[in-house]
Amino acid sequence: AQKITQTQPGMFVQEKEAVTLDCTYDTSDPSYGLFWYKQPSSGEMIFLIYQGSYDQQNATEGRYSLNFQKARKSANLVISASQLGDSAMYFCAIKGTSGSRLTFGEGTQLTVNP
Amino acid sequence: KAGVTQTPRYLIKTRGQQVTLSCSPISGHRSVSWYQQTPGQGLQFLFEYFSETQRNKGNFPGRFSGRQFSNSRSEMNVSTLELGDSALYLCASSLGAARSYEQYFGPGTRLTVT
Numbered sequence: 679a680q681k682i683t684q685t686q687p688g689m690f691v692q693e694k695e696a697v698t699l700d701c702t703y704d705t706s707d708p709s710y711g712l713f714w715y716k717q718p719s720s721g722e723m724i725f726l727i728y729q730g731s732y733d734q735q736n737a738t739e740g741r742y743s744l745n746f747q748k749a750r751k752s753a754n755l756v757i758s759a760s761q762l763g764d765s766a767m768y769f770c771a772i773k774g775t776s777g778s779r780l781t782f783g784e785g786t787q788l789t790v791n792p
Numbered sequence: 793k794a795g796v797t798q799t800p801r802y803l804i805k806t807r808g809q810q811v812t813l814s815c816s817p818i819s820g821h822r823s824v825s826w827y828q829q830t831p832g833q834g835l836q837f838l839f840e841y842f843s844e845t846q847r848n849k850g851n852f853p854g855r856f857s858g859r860q861f862s863n864s865r866s867e868m869n870v871s872t873l874e875l876g877d878s879a880l881y882l883c884a885s886s887l888g889a890a891r892s893y894e895q896y897f898g899p900g901t902r903l904t905v906t
Contacts, residue, residue, distance in 0.1 A: 711893050713893075715897070720899070722897065722898070722899045723884075723900075730893065776848060777848045777888070778888055780825070782834060784834050785834070
């Protein structure tokens with residue numbers, strides 16, 4: 679069984695500042711992957727970044743980076759230089775070794791203020 | 793490379809009716825997963841199809857079913873619709889390999905049951 683916990687229902691950040699969205703996970707799989715998705719009000723889930731459990735380095739994709747601390751079972755998303763278009767719901771998800779099934783957290787609603 | 797497509801985008805049905813939703817994955821992807829998203833339950837996994845076979849199944853009643861065709865396109869069917877089936881239905885496309893990190897979502901089908 680797998681579980682994702684996102685403890686921040688809502689976050690606010692000023693434009694151009696950095697923000698960290700928290701994610702902790704629990705899994706019994708020895709190998710797993712962690713994902714972050716952005717969901718604007720339109721509903722589409724946009725893939726942001728991926729971290730494999732055996733990856734030696736933290737993943738980065740442009741303004742997105744993942745602060746992966748395996749011993750603490752955390753995979754926090756860092757967004758640098760926030761933009762107004764970053765306002766959306768953000769979901770953390772985990773995939774184990776059984777197929778492509780993703781288990782999602784409850785999400786964090788990020789609001790970027792001008 | 794075309795993304796994941798879902799049809800229809802919006803649907804209004806009456807209680808007791810049935811509905812069929814369609815998902816066309818990214819070319820070359822063999823796995824299609826379906827998710828239901830509601831404000832109360834969040835994102836929940838319905839099932840995954842890989843090479844025309846159901847590989848994983850979530851905890852949903854038998855009214856929810858699916859299938860996958862030889863071209864990897866997938867359909868999900870909900871029979872005897874209930875008000876609680878009103879949701880955003882998302883499908884995700886991936887290669888389906890155990891260590892694959894590609895998980896891309898379609899725009900979703902928003903189903904309203906009245």
